[in-house]
Amino acid sequence: MKKAIVLDTKDNVATLLTDVDKNDVVQARTGEEVREIRVQEKIQFGHKFAMKIIRKGEHVIKYGEVIGQASQDIDEGRHVHVHNVESLRGRGDLA
Amino acid sequence: MVSGYVRPDGSVGFRNHVAILTSVGCANDVANKLGRMYPNTLLLTHRQGCAQLGDDKEQSARTLAGIGKNPNIAAVLVIGMGCESITAEYLAEEISKAKKTVEFLDVLNEGGLLAALPKGARFLDKMIQETSQMIRVPCSLDALTLGVKCGLTDTTSGMATNPAVGLVADRVIESGGTVVFGETPEIIGAEHILAKRATTKEVKERLYRVVSECEERVKASGMDIRGANPAPGNIAGGITTIEEKSLGAIKKGGGKKLVGLIAIGLALCIVYPQIILWLPAAMVK
Numbered sequence: 001m002k003k004a005i006v007l008d009t010k011d012n013v014a015t016l017l018t019d020v021d022k023n024d025v026v027q028a029r030t031g032e033e034v035r036e037i038r039v040q041e042k043i044q045f046g047h048k049f050a051m052k053i054i055r056k057g058e059h060v061i062k063y064g065e066v067i068g069q070a071s072q073d074i075d076e077g078r079h080v081h082v083h084n085v086e087s088l089r090g091r092g093d094l095a
Numbered sequence: 096m097v098s099g100y101v102r103p104d105g106s107v108g109f110r111n112h113v114a115i116l117t118s119v120g121c122a123n124d125v126a127n128k129l130g131r132m133y134p135n136t137l138l139l140t141h142r143q144g145c146a147q148l149g150d151d152k153e154q155s156a157r158t159l160a161g162i163g164k165n166p167n168i169a170a171v172l173v174i175g176m177g178c179e180s181i182t183a184e185y186l187a188e189e190i191s192k193a194k195k196t197v198e199f200l201d202v203l204n205e206g207g208l209l210a211a212l213p214k215g216a217r218f219l220d221k222m223i224q225e226t227s228q229m230i231r232v233p234c235s236l237d238a239l240t241l242g243v244k245c246g247l248t249d250t251t252s253g254m255a256t257n258p259a260v261g262l263v264a265d266r267v268i269e270s271g272g273t274v275v276f277g278e279t280p281e282i283i284g285a286e287h288i289l290a291k292r293a294t295t296k297e298v299k300e301r302l303y304r305v306v307s308e309c310e311e312r313v314k315a316s317g318m319d320i321r322g323a324n325p326a327p328g329n330i331a332g333g334i335t336t337i338e339e340k341s342l343g344a345i346k347k348g349g350g351k352k353l354v355g356l357i358a359i360g361l362a363l364c365i366v367y368p369q370i371i372l373w374l375p376a377a378m379v380k
Contacts, residue, residue, distance in 0.1 A: 005254060015250050015333070046250040046333035060335075063253070067284070067339040080335070082321070087336035089283045090313045090320030 004037075006030035006051065008064030013048040013080050015062070040077040048080040060085050098231035099238060100169065103194035107238035108166035111229055112137040113222045115172050115215075116163055118186050118199075119144030119179035125202050126174050129215045136219060137168065144181040156181045156189075163190035163197070169229060170196035170222040172215060177201030196222060237271030243347045245278055248325070249332025253343015264349030275357075276348040279309045280324045284338025285345045292353045301356050 004014035004026050014028040020039050028035050028051060039049050048062070054074040059066045068085040078084075099107040114137040115126045123140040130138035139162060143155040163171045163186060171190055175183030187199035198218040205211040243260055245252075264274040282289060286306045293299035313320045325334045334340045 063342040065342055068336040082335055085335050087321055090310055090337050092314040092317045093319040
């Protein structure tokens with residue numbers, strides 16, 4: 001069974017503990033609680049996928065904290081990374 | 096229970112190096128040659144020491160002296176040219192405050208490379224003989240200052256390696272030791288978590304100020320920090336933003352109280368209470 005870890009109950013992303021292929025069902029564990037989610041694309045070990053839909057502009061939460069915001073709508077099971085998440089810090093390009 | 100080398104100033108080292116330290120980059124060549132003659136010495140060369148002014152010079156001088164004073168170094172030979180901003184004599188005098196064996200030589204004053212080499216060799220020979228007789232004695236973790244450092248972050252860092260290191264950090268502190276960790280850019284996005292652990296309002300405010308200054312410098316460049324930090328290797332490993340990197344990074348410092356921030360090259364707060372707001376290390380106790 002493919003696994004992912006969720007670091008805090010407030011998180012909306014899970015981090016993969018193995019490579020996954022499109023349509024794989026992943027067990028995402030938050031402490032004692034396990035939820036099964038089908039990933040919608042091939043994603044690498046150590047990368048994140050959305051546990052639920054994250055709308056454009058919404059915060060991406062990991063470790064119970066804001067790690068960035070979605071730059072486009074991200075469906076449940078989609079890869080969450082630099083192509084659809086913007087950082088809110090160190091943005092000299094916005095200054 | 097650990098064992099270490101008790102130094103004349105009471106500090107404890109966990110290595111017993113004889114070091115060759117240059118006071119200026121131009122002396123590196125002599126240092127390198129001596130290092131080849133004595134391959135078991137710790138060769139410390141760099142590109143500072145000349146044409147430096149003000150705070151920049153002070154920071155370099157302080158850092159070099161601090162390296163010489165490190166308890167892991169049993170004896171030091173400082174080599175300068177004799178014409179530089181940060182002289183070998185100055186560094187040797189600073190390092191001697193730690194009461195360890197220090198010698199220095201200036202290549203130009205000796206008459207050049209061929210005169211400096213035998214003099215340096217004689218100093219090193221004597222230091223090696225002296226230090227080879229030193230033995231470790233049992234000591235407890237309260238003698239330890241543990242420095243923890245980032246080295247190639249990916250998503251496993253924040254989930255496994257850093258929390259594991261953080262547990263060690265907590266253990267060292269519980270035993271009375273000290274932990275130092277740093278890299279200011281890797282606190283951006285996680286500073287509020289560290290701030291909650293600050294022992295005083297002053298430490299908290301300084302932390303916020305220092306992180307904010309770091310971020311302002313990035314913004315002034317007109318660039319997005321991403322690509323520099325997180326670096327391409329971090330991104331390939333799954334780290335998406337600096338916030339995500341920082342939240343995982345701070346875990347390596349454990350969960351204990353934060354007692355201070357120190358700039359590069361400053362000895363831990365006891366001796367130097369002033370704090371300069373450069374890229375500081377954060378000291379956790």
